[in-house]
Amino acid sequence: MNDDRLHDAFKELRRAETAHVPSFKRLWDVEPALSRLRSRLRVGSTFAFAVVLLIVLAVAIIPRRPAAPSISTWRAPTDFLLQTPGRELLDSVPDLKGTRQ
């Protein structure tokens, strides 16, 4: 393998790559403003897409809080402390006639 063979191989590569060169006019004649607009639109749409994607991911990933219990069914976790011995006596009015005899 020598330099000439290397040059030939590069020539072949150049031939393949320059066989379909886009026309100069097509690339040159683009209006700068149009190009800027296109570039901004591309950046804007990418950003918007990224934001939407982040929102969707956030909604899908962040765990939901359990629903708050209704106030009518809520019970304090320390309620059992009020269950003292003889508490049922306090739930009703004492029968004084019965105790007199």
Added chain:
Amino acid sequence: MQQEELERLHPASYAWALSCCRRDRSEAEEVLQDVYVKILEGKARFDGRSSLKTWLFAVIRRTAASRARRRSVRDLLLAKWAREQVVVRQVEYSDVAAILLTALQNLARRQREVLELVFYHDLTIEEAAIALNLSIGSARVHYQRGKKQLLAQLNGKLDR
């Protein structure tokens, strides 16, 4: 700078843009269009300190690199599935060209760039150094090491 001069260099510019864009034809066209827009808008000015071709190649390389940076940020933002939707248009190569390309892709980026500028685009090592914003000494080292590795990789493969 004359439009005719740029038109004369257009095929070489496109080929260099292809090289800077990993042989993606669509991306190379976009890069070249961006370069022409920069020139039209006066953001890139030829000051005559090097040859027009060397200067143009340096602008193409910088533009391709900055687009690649933007693209990598975009790819980070987008999910992998969205990235896979991008269709890469590539050139069809002969066997010899494909073998050479594979060997080139195994080289370090700087070595590949210097060798392509010298062997493909017929620049001198000094001109390649300017286009790549390197010192001449570094460009020479990249050239020698890259060529040695390339020849070792191609040894016997192209003679079939």
